[in-house]
Amino acid sequence: MITGVxxxxxxxxxxxxxxxxxxxxxxxxxxxxxxxxxxxxxxxMQSQVVTxxxxxxxxxxxxxPEQKNRLEQIALHRVLRQWVSNIKVDKSAGGxxxxxxxxxxxxxxxxxxxxxxxxxxxxxxxxxxxxxxVGDLIVAVNGMPVSxxxxxxxxxxxxxxxxxxxxxxxxxxxxxxxGSEAMQVQCPIxxxxxxxxxxxxxxxxxxxxxxxxxxxxxxxxxSGQASKATAQHMPNPADELIPIEWQANAAQ
Numbered sequence: 001m002i003t004g005v006x007x008x009x010x011x012x013x014x015x016x017x018x019x020x021x022x023x024x025x026x027x028x029x030x031x032x033x034x035x036x037x038x039x040x041x042x043x044x045m046q047s048q049v050v051t052x053x054x055x056x057x058x059x060x061x062x063x064x065p066e067q068k069n070r071l072e073q074i075a076l077h078r079v080l081r082q083w084v085s086n087i088k089v090d091k092s093a094g095g096x097x098x099x100x101x102x103x104x105x106x107x108x109x110x111x112x113x114x115x116x117x118x119x120x121x122x123x124x125x126x127x128x129x130x131x132x133x134v135g136d137l138i139v140a141v142n143g144m145p146v147s148x149x150x151x152x153x154x155x156x157x158x159x160x161x162x163x164x165x166x167x168x169x170x171x172x173x174x175x176x177x178x179g180s181e182a183m184q185v186q187c188p189i190x191x192x193x194x195x196x197x198x199x200x201x202x203x204x205x206x207x208x209x210x211x212x213x214x215x216x217x218x219x220x221x222x223s224g225q226a227s228k229a230t231a232q233h234m235p236n237p238a239d240e241l242i243p244i245e246w247q248a249n250a251a252q
Contacts, residue, residue, distance in 0.1 A: 056224070
């Protein structure tokens with residue numbers, strides 16, 4: 001039986017070898033298999049071959065709300081990732097991979113006794129969004145275990161101390177428990193400066209007004225019409241944050 005992790009690896013190999021047509025990958029965005037939908041979404045996020053024009057065309061031809069939702073996720077990630085890649089790097093600010101986390105103390109996780117860092121959400125535009133899954137448990141960074149005795153706050157501090165010193169453009173290796181399976185994930189480092197500009201810390205996943213404007217402009221091109229989100233969600237006053245309210249159907 002093929003597991004979810006094996007499916008991810010198989011799809012990745014097929015995508016790299018060019019054996020899977022783009023239309024087939026787009027079709028997987030509303031597969032009845034949740035793992036396949038997630039894999040196809042992340043592969044399209046990672047693709048260096050797919051153009052914005054192709055995404056626009058597939059969006060117009062999408063046959064289900066699920067496909068449209070996931071194409072929106074892909075387009076949002078790509079436009080924010082492009083902005084992140086062009087930002088002037090503040091070397092003193094440290095690095096980031098773009099995740100919200102929750103510390104799991106040792107002997108409290110049902111599948112991994114040592115505990116670790118549970119991924120609560122990944123942030124569009126940042127490396128983790130196309131590589132890691134919500135619910136993944138990070139148990140080591142570059143081979144260094146993140147578990148520690150003490151409180152969740154101490155666990156979180158250990159994890160952050162293993163991430164921030166890495167410069168933008170470098171990469172780190174996460175040891176991740178996905179369900180009951182362990183896997184190694186090479187994750188690039190993005191500038192923490194960009195994280196602070198796109199996602200001011202408010203406890204929930206929210207785009208800053210600047211980030212929302214980037215997405216609004218891209219959505220208008222993607223959909224071929226003015227963004228409906230403009231009237232509903234455009235900030236007033238100017239410093240109000242914009243929640244990312246749409247999500248693809250996560251039912252498994």
